[in-house]
Amino acid sequence: MPTSGVKIRGHRVLLKPEFPEETTDTGIVVVTQSQLKQEQAATDTGRVIAVGNTCWHSFDRYTPDGKRNPSWEPWCEVGDLVVFAKYGGKFITVDDEVYVVINDEDIQGVLYDE
Numbered sequence: 778m779p780t781s782g783v784k785i786r787g788h789r790v791l792l793k794p795e796f797p798e799e800t801t802d803t804g805i806v807v808v809t810q811s812q813l814k815q816e817q818a819a820t821d822t823g824r825v826i827a828v829g830n831t832c833w834h835s836f837d838r839y840t841p842d843g844k845r846n847p848s849w850e851p852w853c854e855v856g857d858l859v860v861f862a863k864y865g866g867k868f869i870t871v872d873d874e875v876y877v878v879i880n881d882e883d884i885q886g887v888l889y890d891e
Contacts, residue, residue: 785827792823792877832881858888
């Protein structure tokens with residue numbers, strides 16, 4: 778997935794927020810600038826676009842004696858739809874695209890399609 782020139786480092790995760798859409802009876806999607814700002818403040822789901830190089834390293838990756846924990850795995854991967862802490866991130870706009878940069882610990886879960 779392209780990141781429009783955003784390079785994420787450290788324990789940060791880059792998300793593409795998913796905004797709820799309002800559709801008219803004729804199928805036209807309606808989003809005004811004020812609605813977009815309100816939705817940004819309330820958004821709590823997004824698609825993972827990029828993951829920093831030290832994400833989740835401090836969370837049980839190593840045992841107390843310094844050995845690699847065999848049961849450790851990243852919380853999510855690029856492409857996953859995740860739930861993140863509301864107000865936990867920073868909205869940025871790059872090339873007219875809106876993204877959210879959050880800390881790895883602010884991801885609360887991964888949503889799966891059934």
